[in-house]
Amino acid sequence: xDQVRKWATLISLSSDNNKPAELSRALLARGxxxxxxxxxxxxxxxxxxxxxxxxxxxxxLLDMEMDSVLEQLPLNDEIKAAIGKREGTMxxxxxxxxxxxxxxxxxxxxxxxxxxxxxxAYRHSLTWAQDAMQAMDSDT
Numbered sequence: 001x002d003q004v005r006k007w008a009t010l011i012s013l014s015s016d017n018n019k020p021a022e023l024s025r026a027l028l029a030r031g032x033x034x035x036x037x038x039x040x041x042x043x044x045x046x047x048x049x050x051x052x053x054x055x056x057x058x059x060x061l062l063d064m065e066m067d068s069v070l071e072q073l074p075l076n077d078e079i080k081a082a083i084g085k086r087e088g089t090m091x092x093x094x095x096x097x098x099x100x101x102x103x104x105x106x107x108x109x110x111x112x113x114x115x116x117x118x119x120x121a122y123r124h125s126l127t128w129a130q131d132a133m134q135a136m137d138s139d140t
Contacts, residue, residue, distance in 0.1 A: 023060060027054045028133065030125070031050040033124075036117075037096060041112070041113060043093075055073070070083060
């Protein structure tokens with residue numbers, strides 16, 4: 001949770017005050033859902049999956065092109081490829097989360113993820129993101 005607070009604080013400090021809090025909440029939820037799906041698949045380094053999900057739309061908060069954002073962020077090449085090009089295992093999990101968020105149910109079968117996991121992971125990630133945002137607000 002401390003790591004999440006650091007990133008959430010960075011996001012909120014670097015984002016324009018005109019950006020809705022919902023955008024930050026959605027990115028936290030997406031990150032958590034990526035992490036939960038990775039955990040369900042027993043992938044290592046699930047915190048990297050969280051990072052991929054959370055940073056997948058950071059450009060919207062910063063009003064910058066994603067390529068520029070990725071050049072400036074101190075992330076490893078595998079994470080950058082997952083975010084920018086949807087490559088590798090982390091990119092595939094991000095694609096699965098995006099398909100679920102967009103209601104692209106037919107596409108969910110393209111991923112090697114148990115389809116029964118999606119709904120519980122999504123619900124948990126929404127609750128978790130809300131709790132994280134409240135915790136961050138109470139610290140300020």
